[in-house]
Amino acid sequence: MTPITEVEGHRLALSNLEKVLHPATGFTKGELLHYYATTADALLPHLRDRPLSFLRYPDGPDGQVFFAKNVPPGTPDWVTTAEVPRAEGPARMVLVQDLASLMWAANLVTEFHTPQWRVGTPDVADRLVFDLDPGAPATVVECCRVALWLRERLAADGIEAYAKTSGSKGLHLLAPVEPTPSQRTTEYAKRLAVEAERAMPRLVLHRMTRSLRPGKVFVDWSQNAARKTTAAPYTLRARPEPTASAPVTWEEVAGCGSPGALVLCARDIAPRLQAYGDLLAPLLDPVRARPLPA
Template identity: 60%
Template sequence: MPNTVVEGRDLSLTRLDKILYPAAGFTKGDVVDYYTSVAQVILPHLRDRPASFVRAPGGVEGKSFMAKHVPPGTPDWVTVRRVHRVDGRTDRQVLVQDLPTLLWAANLAALELHVPQWRLPAEGKADRLVFDLDPGAPATIVECCAVARWLRDRMAGDGLDSCAKTSGSKGLHVLAPLHPTDAEAVADYAERLAREASRALPDLAVHQVPKKLRTGRVFVDHSQNAWTRTTAAPYTLRARPRPTVSTPVTWDEVAGCTQPDDLVFSAGDIASRLDRHGDLLGPLLDPARAGRLPDRG
């Protein structure tokens, strides 16, 4: 059982040779190494946001599960806070505030990190808006890119700056930084734009939930703006057959996407992208780029 000290915290890292992504031969040690390599860019996007983990202790071909509660044996140096639920009660959740906590989570085979659109202590005050564009076969991320560009231009008309990232699965996320705003108002605005998109792009976009309506079109999922919902964090791994990553992309890359594989990135691709682009989602962290929702008049 390797023991190491990270930023003054004692960590026990176990079974680092265990293969978690069999199709890629990607081990738990590779997961730890990956999260170490992206810590500088992922941690600012996680800070002060209660984390939910998708854990796959048996690997991605085994059983995975979403974990929101603080697991037994959590070190006392991990930051834990109480967060409200829909029924008014509270749960204790982890905040991934530093590298030791990030690597502690990786050692639990917490492959995916999901966070809400708000930060503590301003629970329910969203500082970003998100659309999750989910393609219904035979549509792919190529069609998502067309919808993303429409959303970008539509939000620009309201004075909102937007960024894009792959979901790390099949789709694309479009995000916009906001001055802290009541999540209910953000959710309402996002739903209006999703409906507008389905009217403006009737053969391409749909805002309704039933899957039978999504065949060959892109579901513009606005629901993750609800204060109780979460979204895959930037730079998180996904529990897919291969260690794909939710990767920030440029709008030129979105415009130039003609094949689904154009916007598929794995853990091994991220270092070179960071060298080339830096953090493309930096605007989400810049108060000067934060917008305000338009007045409905």
């Protein structure tokens, strides 16, 4: 029998709670739901008003993994949705605005991915993002070196950057910016990626060309494009272990000396929130947003 629970006045059927989703640790769907419930205060502000793309893995990372952008069939009528523009025509997408809709979406077993803009202002970014992706044998250690360079370069333009793990192999850098057309944020991010490659040619790559990537860090600037999305802060990832895309301090980035040093799993996040609060809270503060240089 599927358990029924009430969240903020809405009845939810939470299914298959004993199913093991992350085989490396035996992490179950019930534990996944508990993670999102206890992380909601930090997670929800980063999802609010951003149309969600779901990377679903209902049978774990070894099962079928697929992206879902449109409102899933059977979505309750109390879940907020919005029509958003796309190149192929407008689409209706989910907005996770509250704990009830977060738990409904988590019950689908999904990674949460968001664009750099909010509904109502598509193509106008309020965040800048770099996805630092290492090509073996490079690891997150090399990503941290690149992140420190980018942090300093952004600071020279008056922009303060914040770091989070990707939840996979690499690192994400994010910065709050004044509302800016996505095309302009993309151009600026590409310019800095090119500068980073010139400054560290043996370490950095700004092109996605697979044959060039071994031993280098690909600075993916393209996720600033309006059509692109990035793994949201605190989302769990479809990996053998329940790794989270979670914020880290700059001290941790500077001190990263081994590939496993910045691996954060579901069990790590509550203690970190208690110790640090939400390290990415400045992304939500419009006072901290800075204009891009002309």
